[in-house]
Amino acid sequence: xxxxRFRKIDIFVFGLIFFIAAVLSGCDQSGKKEAGVPGRSPxxxxxxxxxxxxxxxxLISGRKVFEAKNCNQCHSIFExxxxxxxxxxxxxxxxxxxxxFSLLWNHAPAMAVHMRREVLERPTLSTTELxxxxxxxxxxxxxxxxxxARHGEALLESKTCFKCxxxxxxxxxxxxxxxxxxxxxxxxxxxxxxxxxxxxxxxRMSTIxxxxxxxxxxxxxxxxxxxxxxxxDKGKKVFLGVGNAENGEKLxxxxxxxxxxxxxxxxxxxxxxxxxxxxxxxxxxLTTQIWNHVGxxxxxxxxxxxxxxxxxxxxMSDLIVxxxxxxxVDKPGDAAKGVKIFSQKRCIECHFKTGEDKQKLLGxxxxxxxxxFAAELWNHTSAMEAAMVTxxxxxxxxxxxxxxxxxxxxxxx
Ligand code: HEC
Ligand code: HEC
Ligand code: HEC
Ligand code: HEC
Numbered sequence: 181x182x183x184x185r186f187r188k189i190d191i192f193v194f195g196l197i198f199f200i201a202a203v204l205s206g207c208d209q210s211g212k213k214e215a216g217v218p219g220r221s222p223x224x225x226x227x228x229x230x231x232x233x234x235x236x237x238x239l240i241s242g243r244k245v246f247e248a249k250n251c252n253q254c255h256s257i258f259e260x261x262x263x264x265x266x267x268x269x270x271x272x273x274x275x276x277x278x279x280x281f282s283l284l285w286n287h288a289p290a291m292a293v294h295m296r297r298e299v300l301e302r303p304t305l306s307t308t309e310l311x312x313x314x315x316x317x318x319x320x321x322x323x324x325x326x327x328x329a330r331h332g333e334a335l336l337e338s339k340t341c342f343k344c345x346x347x348x349x350x351x352x353x354x355x356x357x358x359x360x361x362x363x364x365x366x367x368x369x370x371x372x373x374x375x376x377x378x379x380x381x382x383x384r385m386s387t388i389x390x391x392x393x394x395x396x397x398x399x400x401x402x403x404x405x406x407x408x409x410x411x412x413d414k415g416k417k418v419f420l421g422v423g424n425a426e427n428g429e430k431l432x433x434x435x436x437x438x439x440x441x442x443x444x445x446x447x448x449x450x451x452x453x454x455x456x457x458x459x460x461x462x463x464x465x466l467t468t469q470i471w472n473h474v475g476x477x478x479x480x481x482x483x484x485x486x487x488x489x490x491x492x493x494x495x496m497s498d499l500i501v502x503x504x505x506x507x508x509v510d511k512p513g514d515a516a517k518g519v520k521i522f523s524q525k526r527c528i529e530c531h532f533k534t535g536e537d538k539q540k541l542l543g544x545x546x547x548x549x550x551x552x553f554a555a556e557l558w559n560h561t562s563a564m565e566a567a568m569v570t571x572x573x574x575x576x577x578x579x580x581x582x583x584x585x586x587x588x589x590x591x592x593x
Contacts, residue, residue: 231307233277233551235315235505237425242316249303249313254294257320264294270320274460276510278587279580280314281554286577288561304559307551314554315508322422322504324462325398327367332399332406339393341403344384348410358407366420367404371467372496378474379481379488392475400471401464420494422463427494428502435489435499440480443506451480460507466500510550510584517582518589525576527586530567545590553587 254265342351438447444455532538
């Protein structure tokens with residue numbers, strides 16, 4: 181294997197992610213109040229002893245695990261380079277923690293064959309590492325598709341933005357210039373600024389008799405591309421990162437969203453339950469979904485005499501990635517189904533063969549959470565695979581649902 185070539189590619193890929201996710205030093209501090217350079221470092225999860233499943237949204241820790249465990253030796257993500265294993269397409273990673281883990285589990289024997297061939301050790305994973313790795317894969321679809329600046333410019337015209345705004349020499353003279361957004365590297369800034377000025381902007385729209393423009397598809401990304409086309413020199417760029425889901429959860433309460441919206445049944449009842457209507461989609465879809473409801477929301481805020489919340493620095497990014505994270509944690513499985521799967525997949529033949537075996541597994545599974553369960557499975561694949569080969573048991577492929585059900589069954593014993 182040509183390891184020097186691999187290293188070069190990895191540096192390139194890491195750069196790409198860094199571009200999206202990292203906070204570079206020497207960024208322009210202007211506009212800090214509206215959307216600026218975050219001061220806090222992302223919450224490090226490694227401080228927690230037993231890792232509960234929760235989305236680590238920063239991409240960097242997961243990417244580090246991906247490299248440290250040699251996944252990058254066989255898989256490309258963004259590069260075109262063909263490697264031994266399949267390119268990991270972001271579209272494969274929709275689903276919860278266990279849905280994504282099931283991909284790893286189901287391919288474990290095939291991966292093991294290639295690892296032996298490449299003389300790579302089968303990596304073990306701590307609960308922290310596994311959670312970071314799966315978080316990283318879960319975050320891949322978030323980034324969405326980059327926008328098309330030319331289409332974006334046409335949209336600024338057709339969506340009536342140019343009636344009140346200018347961009348460079350284009351648009352309405354005397355309108356509010358949108359050029360200042362060009363330094364930002366995160367499309368969420370567009371929503372954050374539009375949201376912050378929402379009531380004022382919407383008021384002006386009703387004065388001049390235009391309706392509030394709604395967006396679809398990749399249009400908000402296109403507009404953002406148009407606004408950032410004349411990007412200033414590197415030193416002036418402001419990198420905001422992808423946001424921090426844990427902080428977003430706090431903001432959901434602090435900014436009053438929870439007064440109207442619930443999440444999985446908890447919270448206000450007068451607006452849609454965002455646990456049900458907002459899925460793991462991508463950053464553009466989420467910003468679009470929020471903007472398209474701003475008109476209705478401003479009315480509601482007005483009726484309820486609530487102050488329109490203002491978002492500073494990375495707050496909107498945090499909130500959006502929190503909404504994106506809602507699918508990550510698994511719902512409880514069905515123990516009754518789990519008992520059937522446990523025998524259909526022939527787990528029973530090895531694990532419940534004697535009372536002692538049974539007690540051993542149930543002891544190990546007592547009060548276990550999803551991440552621990554997955555790490556237990558992953559770290560015992562070699563032993564299990566060897567036993568299965570000897571006893572002629574086929575590798576028990578499982579879906580995320582089946583894993584949830586088996587876990588529910590084991591937890592219940
Ligand atoms: C020695 C090479 C090798 C290493 C190292 C390796 N894989 Fe794989 N991986 C493969 C091969 C080959 C497949 C396809 C297996 C098959 O066809 O069933 C695969 C399949 C997968 C799949 C399923 C892809 C899909 O689209 O269904 C995922 C996810 C995956 N690997 C993730 C990882 C992760 C995460 C790591 C690091 C912990 C890793 N792999 C390490 C070779 C490797
Ligand atoms: C009817 C007039 C009107 C229309 C149409 C309009 N806006 Fe605005 N917009 C405003 C006003 C007023 C403000 C507040 C600006 C200020 O503080 O002077 C604003 C503020 C903004 C800001 C924040 C600017 C900053 O520097 O923080 C952005 C971004 C923005 N609008 C984008 C858009 C986009 C994109 C469209 C088209 C989809 C649009 N606007 C359509 C009136 C309008
Ligand atoms: C005063 C009540 C109220 C508050 C507070 C509120 N919303 Fe809403 N929101 C609504 C209503 C009503 C709708 C549905 C509008 C419609 O159906 O057109 C909505 C729709 C949405 C949607 C689209 C949901 C869907 O099913 O497509 C999102 C996303 C959303 N709000 C996010 C937020 C966020 C984030 C906050 C906090 C910053 C927030 N909302 C605060 C009333 C509110
Ligand atoms: C052919 C025998 C065999 C089959 C079938 C089998 N396992 Fe295992 N399993 C093992 C062995 C061997 C170990 C490693 C035990 C050790 O290292 O102490 C193990 C370990 C585990 C562990 C780690 C906890 C522990 O006790 O060490 C879990 C969890 C587990 N298996 C679950 C399952 C599930 C779920 C199935 C069915 C999908 C299954 N096993 C099927 C043989 C098997």
